[in-house]
Amino acid sequence: RKEVEQDPGPFNVPEGATVAFNCTYSNSASQSFFWYRQDCRKEPKLLMSVYSSGNEDGRFTAQLNRASQYISLLIRDSKLSDSATYLCVVRVNTGGFKTIFGAGTRLFVKA
Amino acid sequence: GAVVSQHPSWVICKSGTSVKIECRSLDFQATTMFWYRQFPKQSLMLMATSNEGSKATYEQGVEKDKFLINHASLTLSTLTVTSAHPEDSSFYICSVSRQLTSYEQYFGPGTRLTVT
Numbered sequence: 494r495k496e497v498e499q500d501p502g503p504f505n506v507p508e509g510a511t512v513a514f515n516c517t518y519s520n521s522a523s524q525s526f527f528w529y530r531q532d533c534r535k536e537p538k539l540l541m542s543v544y545s546s547g548n549e550d551g552r553f554t555a556q557l558n559r560a561s562q563y564i565s566l567l568i569r570d571s572k573l574s575d576s577a578t579y580l581c582v583v584r585v586n587t588g589g590f591k592t593i594f595g596a597g598t599r600l601f602v603k604a
Numbered sequence: 605g606a607v608v609s610q611h612p613s614w615v616i617c618k619s620g621t622s623v624k625i626e627c628r629s630l631d632f633q634a635t636t637m638f639w640y641r642q643f644p645k646q647s648l649m650l651m652a653t654s655n656e657g658s659k660a661t662y663e664q665g666v667e668k669d670k671f672l673i674n675h676a677s678l679t680l681s682t683l684t685v686t687s688a689h690p691e692d693s694s695f696y697i698c699s700v701s702r703q704l705t706s707y708e709q710y711f712g713p714g715t716r717l718t719v720t
Contacts, residue, residue, distance in 0.1 A: 527708065527709075534695070534716070535713070535714070536697050536711040536712060536713050536714045537648065537697075537711050538711070539708050539709070539710065542708060580647070580648075582709075591650075592638075592650070592701075592709060594647045594648045595647060596646065596647040597647060
């Protein structure tokens with residue numbers, strides 16, 4: 494089982510749609526959680542950190558459920574420019590900290 | 605603005621040659637930098653953790669003699685791919701970790717290496 498698992502997609506949605514991505518992690522020692530966005534042939538860029546209380550940034554809402562070891566990202570009112578791969582990232586304390594990346598979920602937003 | 609820079613952004617080299625990739629932390633002094641590799645349609649894989657003033661820590665399966673890392677200063681780490689082979693062709697990305705709230709990682713723009 495992968496340490497961080499995501500639905501690879503692709504998700505094909507029309508502009509204006511709401512889309513949700515899920516991510517599960519296996520290590521209960523995971524301490525910090527993030528969503529990154531990666532455009533084709535570019536580096537990942539931090540989209541948002543994820544907190545237990547949930548957090549929102551404009552059209553983006555992230556949720557963390559530690560009991561279920563589950564993270565989600567909700568994108569409302571999708572734009573064409575949201576098309577990218579979304580990476581779920583977990584920071585684990587294994588004696589030293591280690592950052593583990595999910596394989597990513599590909600999103601295509603179409604006009 | 606950019607937190608991390610990398611140079612070159614892309615390079616084509618012949619089999620058997622060596623290629624050096626530079627990673628610079630622009631905003632702050634980074635005692636630790638990370639080197640990742642990403643093959644097409646795959647996730648980032650950590651190759652090694654570069655520690656300023658000491659030897660890098662390599663992940664299992666990464667040959668330290670093939671991927672030489674030097675972290676000579678608090679703002680510069682270099683990765684040298686020695687005796688490159690076509691299977692080394694990949695996207696190499698460095699990153700720094702910064703404690704703003706949760707040790708977010710910031711990535712350089714990456715170096716696309718093609719070995720012919």
